[in-house]
Amino acid sequence: MIRFEKVTKYYKNNVGLENVSVHINKGDFVFLVGPSGAGKSTFIKLILKEIEADSGSILVNEKEVTSLSNRQIPILRRSIGIVFQDFRLLPKKTVFENVAFAMEIIHKSPRTIRRQVPQILSLVGIANKASKYPDELSAGEQQRVAIARAIVNNPTVLIADEPTGNLDPDTAWEIMKLLEQINLRGTTIVMVTHAKDIVDRMNKRVIVIDKGKIVRDNVGAYGIDVFETPSCQPEGGVFSQDVK
């Protein structure tokens, strides 16, 4: 499903990832944790081919990402859904339009769009908000819209970058339940998070990255002890910089 084989990525003066090998199976639910600057964003950007690896092999759905041409990148991204900490909804579009937008981009017919958007909205639990604008929704509802947009094209992988970072604990937990439900439908989920309580409570596979290396990879708790720095404040989010 997602396989990194000795992947290394250096920036000018920084280590992004160094000789990372990891395998995420189809249907897995994986937490990606680690301190700021550990290489989590780098990991995700490599999956999406936003950046190029210096060496190593990256397989996503059995396809070698590192050798994809620019033309093939959109095809790769259509098989991956993404959710951000700050939702990234388009403010001038309604909930329906925000989700429909993702389908229009891959040339789905208006008929298909009219049929599938309500289905996906009811799956994420906001069927009654279709005609609302993002600023009329609570934070939790906005994240549900973002999730609907991410999964409406049936991606095999859903990447969630601190999806609960802007939510209060109860709402955060509801979103986690939703993600778990999506995972049960067969979608692989990779979630970057700093929320220790959530990781502990979910009891899923946890990959800990530090200084560009995987320092732990097992099912269980967050394991704060592996970090030298106790400060794990939420950061700006993986995609806070614009796509170059």
Added chain:
Amino acid sequence: MSLASIFSISAMLLILGLFFIVAVNINMATEAAKQDYETVQVYLQDEVTFEEAQVLIDSFKRIEGVSETQYLDKETALLQWKAKWGESGYLLDSLGNNPLPNSILITVSQLEAADQVVLKAGKAQGIEDVKYYKETVEKLLKITNFIQIGALIIMVFLIIVAVVVVSNTIKLTVFARSREITMMKYVGATNWFIRGPFLVEGMLIGIFSALISVGIIALTYSKISELIGQDVFIILSTPMVPVSFMTINLISIFLAVGISIGACGSIISMRRFLDT
């Protein structure tokens, strides 16, 4: 915002149009003159009678190298022009009085003879003007060349400026919609899908500019040919290129150039955005 682009492309197209008009008119005059360059045409003053003209003809005939001489009265001359200009011949109808003088056409077999004829005509009585096309043709060819090269250099420069202005204009729109574009890329939109609307914007800017500048040029040109068309005809013995011909040609050229500039500008404006 896109007004700046329309303004800059229009300005560029207007200058392009100016070059085009000048070049086409000079070209036409050159072509017309070229055909007759082995002929010397001696224009006679209105007072000169047919008999006096015959005396002059005899004197020209005596020059070595003159192969043919012919008296051409003003009515025949006008008819010939009309025939020559074919469909555009009706333009000559607007001239009112026949502006052409009676003349003698002298065809030479050696070019030196032409110089002799010119020399002799200069001394003779009753002669208004001598048209000796060889020099004119050479001069016109030089001017045409010069204008073409100059125009090309200026055009390249202006096109670059226009593309930069357009790309900066569209960059503003692109930035205003950067959230949406970023999201489109994450969802897997192809670059051409993302470019689409901006490409259309650029091309619309090009089309507007083309229409505006063709309008301005057609108006100005028809005014100019109304005002000086007759003088041009008398001086160059060539009518100006008709307005309709100009407009039809310019509209296709301007649309092509305008749309290309608009499209290039928008593609360039998005290049950095669509890199990854």
